[in-house]
Amino acid sequence: MKPLPSNLQELTSMRALAAFIVVIFHQFFDAANPPSIGNNLIADGHLGVDLFFMLSGFILAHVYLSAWREGTFSYKRFLTNRFARLYPLHLTMTLIFVVAYQALAIMGAETVAEGQNWAHLPWHFALMHAWGVTDGHSWNFPSWSVSAETFAYLMFPISLTIALIFRPVVTLVLAICLFAAASLFTLAVLDRSITKLMFDFGIIRVMTEFLIGLAIYLVMEKRRLPDVWVRPCLWISVAAVGLLSAFQADERLIVMALAVFLATLAHLATQERSNSLRHPVLIYLGEISYATYMVHILVLFAVPVVAQRVGGISEQMTAAISITTIYVASVILYHVIERPGRRWIRRLLGSPA
Numbered sequence: 001m002k003p004l005p006s007n008l009q010e011l012t013s014m015r016a017l018a019a020f021i022v023v024i025f026h027q028f029f030d031a032a033n034p035p036s037i038g039n040n041l042i043a044d045g046h047l048g049v050d051l052f053f054m055l056s057g058f059i060l061a062h063v064y065l066s067a068w069r070e071g072t073f074s075y076k077r078f079l080t081n082r083f084a085r086l087y088p089l090h091l092t093m094t095l096i097f098v099v100a101y102q103a104l105a106i107m108g109a110e111t112v113a114e115g116q117n118w119a120h121l122p123w124h125f126a127l128m129h130a131w132g133v134t135d136g137h138s139w140n141f142p143s144w145s146v147s148a149e150t151f152a153y154l155m156f157p158i159s160l161t162i163a164l165i166f167r168p169v170v171t172l173v174l175a176i177c178l179f180a181a182a183s184l185f186t187l188a189v190l191d192r193s194i195t196k197l198m199f200d201f202g203i204i205r206v207m208t209e210f211l212i213g214l215a216i217y218l219v220m221e222k223r224r225l226p227d228v229w230v231r232p233c234l235w236i237s238v239a240a241v242g243l244l245s246a247f248q249a250d251e252r253l254i255v256m257a258l259a260v261f262l263a264t265l266a267h268l269a270t271q272e273r274s275n276s277l278r279h280p281v282l283i284y285l286g287e288i289s290y291a292t293y294m295v296h297i298l299v300l301f302a303v304p305v306v307a308q309r310v311g312g313i314s315e316q317m318t319a320a321i322s323i324t325t326i327y328v329a330s331v332i333l334y335h336v337i338e339r340p341g342r343r344w345i346r347r348l349l350g351s352p353a
Helices: 009-028 037-043 045-070 075-106 118-125 141-154 156-163 168-190 202-222 227-246 251-269 280-287 289-310 315-349
Strands: none
Touching: 009 037, 009 045, 009 251, 009 280, 009 289, 009 315, 037 045, 037 227, 045 141, 045 156, 045 202, 045 251, 075 118, 075 141, 075 289, 075 315, 141 156, 141 202, 141 289, 156 202, 168 202, 168 251, 202 251, 227 251, 280 289, 289 315
């Protein structure tokens, strides 16, 4: 069977989509709004993080599985590359939040007292604040998912070892069963849906979904949809996600629909026929999506405070300024912090790109 291309452009564009969905969720969702199809769709925007988790498992299997099978996989190099990918921007944004919260407090922002928890700060620096060691959100709180991803990276050799014991289809079924069992556990023990876990053991959420993404890759190594089925299946998966979300179905079902979406999009990436997801703008937005995710909450906190002090700026204009600022800041952070920081750490620790 033809191997997957090394550069899965459609999946890079999907990162842009997932980041945008999370931004829209934090910008527009208001639990006090009356139920409607639009508000229901926005309310499930946080599931963009679950799509990221499954995508992460898929991509890391794609990048590292060959080396694992050949016996050339280096755990040290793997962790160095992952650390270089995540930590420079995470550290920068955490420090910016420390300074920004002081400025926002002076300007009268109401969210500062809740988010400024000095006891949590060491856990943020250690990337462990989604491991059940904190009692609430603080600082750059969306970075809980980066903390959870870090745990998945540490467990990557164990995940691969277990996943390769079984046939790919069996591995996928077991991964889905593990997700279902974990969701029952979190409801019974933590009184929380697995799709709501963040600082409070978000590592459970990431590990189960990471394994699903990894298993999807293993299945695709052995079995593929006929090309003629790929685009119809892709649109069916998109419709399923939209309908399940619009009518407020169980979020665990939506996660499963997102898994199908990921699988069909990965199939699309194997086709030679071009599509709109290979547009350079979408690919670039995917490349800066980590910066988008990491900066968006700061902007959504700061811009309304500034707009209120300036006065005469409508809510719609404030939202437009916020989203524009998020993407401008993403570009700057990507080129000034993320990419140079990644290269510097790799050189420092002697790891190739």
